[in-house]
Amino acid sequence: MPLPRATPASSPRVIDTREDYLAAVEQLRAASGPVAVDAERASGFRYSQRAYLIQVFRRGTEVMLFDPPAIGSFAELQDAIGHEEWVLHAASQDLPCLRELGLEPYEIFDTELGARLAGYPRVGLGAIVEETLGLHLAKEHSAADWSTRPLPASWLTYAALDVELLLDVRDVIETRLAEQGKMVLAQEEFTAVLEREAPEPRAEPWRRLSGLHSVRGQRGLAVARELWRARDEYAQEVDTAPGRLLPDSSIVTAAKANLASKGELASLTGFHGRASRSQLDRWWAAIAAGLATDDLPALRVRDDSLPPPRAWSDRNPEADARLKAARLALTSVAEEYQLPLENLLTPDHVRRLAWSPPGDAGEQALADRLAELGARPWQIAATAQSIAQAFVDAHQALAEAPAEDS
Template sequence: MADDSPASRQVIETRSAYLDAIAAIAAGNGPIAIDAERASGFRYSQRAYLIQVYRRDVGVVLFDPPAVGAFTELQAAIHDVEWVLHAASQDLACLREVGLDPARIFDTELAARLLGFPRVGLGTVVEELLGTHLAKEHSAADWSTRPLPQSWLEYAALDVELLVDLRDAMATMLADAGKSDIAEQEFQAVLEKDSKLVRADPWRRLSGIHSVRGLRNLAVARELWLSRDTLARELDIAPGRLVPDASLIAAAKAMPATRRVLSEMRDFSGRASRTELDRWWAAVEAGRTTTDLPVVRQNGDTLPPPRAWSDRNPEADARLKAARAAVYTLSEQRAIPVENLLTPEFLRRVAWRPPQTIDAASIGAALEELGARAWQIAETSQLIAEAFVEAHQSMDESAESAS
C-alpha cells in the first residue's frame, strides 16, 4: 500500500485515496501504531493537522485531518485492534475530535515509566531498545502549514514506523518484570480518564499573575485575558502570539488611565498590541469599572502546601513524611517512579484527613475513593498504614519525653 522511502511520503487528502487506505489498513496484521501532529503554540485549537498510522504489511499512511473530515470508516476498521501510542494522553483528545477512539491501547511512554527508564521520550527509548536514532527537529513545527515539507513528513512517519516493534520489546520486558497487569491497568486508566476539567477562572493561568496586587488590578488582568482569548479563538491563533502574557500583566499592574497611555507602554507589545488597541483599552476600562471583582484566593478543597503542615497540622505532617519515605523506598525497589506508584496528591489527602481507623483496608478504601488503581492500592496501602501508625507512636513518645 505505502512506499516508505523518504522521497515518496504522500499525505492523503481525497475521499477515494482515504477509502483505499482504509481497505489496506483493515487487511493488515497486528496492532495499529498511531500519532497526531498539532500546531500548539501557533493555533488556538488543539486539533490534529496530521494523523500517522502504521500497521505491519501496510507501512505508514499519512492523513490530512482537515481535508478528510470525519474518520468514521477508519474508526470502524481499527476500533477493536490494539492501538500503540507514545504519551497517549497528549493525542487522545484530538483523535477523538475527528472520531478516532480506541478500545484498548499500549502506551510506550507509560510503559517506559513503569519499567523505570530514566528518560522516556520516544527518541531516547527507541534508541535504547531498538538502536535507531530518531531526529526530533520538527517536533515544535507549525503543522497547520500547507503543503507540509517532505522533511516534516519523514519525521512524522518515523514517529510511528517503529512503535509496534517498540511495543513488542516493552511487552516482553513488562512480562519479565511482573508488571504486565500493572501496565494494563494504567493503559485502561488513560482511556477512562475524563477530559481535563475546565477551570472556573482560566485567566488565572496567566504567567506572572501571582505578581499582580489588588483586586482592581486582577480585574483588569482578567478582562484582558478574556478579550485576548476571544480574539485568539476567532482567529485560531495561539493567544501568546497575539499579545504575550507578560504584556497583559504589565498593563494590569500599570493600570493605564487613558488609551494613549496604554498605547505608549513599551511593555505592552505583541503582533496585535496596536492593531487591536481599541479591544485592549475596552478591556482595561471594563476591569477598572466592574463591580464583579475577583477574589484573591479561589475557594475549593485545596490543601495547604506541605511546607506549612508542621505548623498548621503537625500530626498530618508527621504522617506525610513517614509515608513519603516508605513510598519512595518502595518506588526504588520496584523501579517505578513515585508519581506512577501513587499520585502524590492522593497521599497528601489521605495524610491530611486519614480514616478514623488506620489499617490497610481503610487506607485502601480512601485511596480508591480518590481514584487510585487496584494495583497502586495493593502496593501501597499496607505500608502507608504502617507509616501512619509509626508516626503517631513517635509523636506520643516525644510528647511523653517532653512531659
C-alpha cells in the first residue's frame, strides 16, 4: 500500500520584505526547542553557491521561507536562533552558504549523519522520512534553479516540507541513537561537522577539467589553462555556472586541436556551449595567450595523494598487507557498532596509516596519528587497538610467507 503523501500544515509563502522578515524573526524567537534549517541554491545554474531561499521552522510557528537577495542582512535571525540547536539534513552542504549570510549555529543535529550512525540503510531525506514517519516526501525539485523568481507554488511546498518534517525525524533518530548507546559518538560527529574548516583553494583548479588527461604536452595544457581562466572570469561576471557557458569538453577539444586562427576555432566540431559563439573573441584571446606564454605548466604535479590501493601490492607489498588486514579488522568492529565502515573511520585515514605507519606502530602511536589526521576520540577508542593488532598480524604473515612457499 502506498504511503500517505506529506503535505505542509499551511500554504507556504515567501518572505521578501524587511517588515515581514522582522515579524517572522520575533515569532521564531518566542518559540522554543530546536530549529530546523535548510537552504536552497542554484548549483549548476549560477556561478555562486549563495542561498536563494532559507527555510526555517520551529514548533509553534509556521514555516518561514526567507528570500535572501530581497531581505539583505540576517543579523536579527542570527540573534534570535544562533544559540539554539539547529537541525539540518547533510549539514556540510548548507553550512557554507548559511555562513555567507552571517547565519552560524551554536550546535547542530545532522539527520543525515545521525541516520547513518543509527544504522538506517537509506539516508536521503525522502527515504528517511519514509522510514521514520511513514510519509512519502516528493523530492522532484532538488536540482531546480532556485534563483528563479517568482518561485512556483509546487517548489514552495517542496521547500517547506524539507524543514517542517525535520524536527520529527530528528526525534525518532535521537531515540534510536540513545537506544543503541551512540549519542556521545553522534555528538562528536556533529561537532566535527560544525567545526570542520573549509578546504584550502586549489593551487591550480583548472587541472580538474574533465578529460584533461587526454591533452598532450605543456603547450596544450597552457591553452586549456587559459581557456579555463577566461571561462571562470566570464562566469563570475555573469553569475552563471561555467559549464553552461562552455563545457569542459569544449575546452579540451580546443586545447588538443592545434588551432591557427579564430576562424578555425569557430568551425571546430565539438566546440559548443551557450557562449561558444557570442564570446568567440574571448575564447580566441585565451587560446592565443596559451600559445604565446612562456609560463608553461608542469606535465604532472605532485600532491600528497596516495597511489590507488590496487597498485599497492606491486609498489609497497608491506603496506598492502597492512591495509588488507586493517580493513578486515575494522569490518568486524563496524559490525559490532552497527555502523557503516566509512563512518567508523574515514577510509583515507586507514590508507595513510597503512602506507606509512608511525615508528613502532603500537596502539598509542597509531592513536596519536589518527588524532593528527582528524579522527574523533570515539573513533580512536574504537579502532586503534584493532588496527595495531592487524598490523602485527600482517607483519607476521609476511615474515612467514617465504617458509610457506618453500
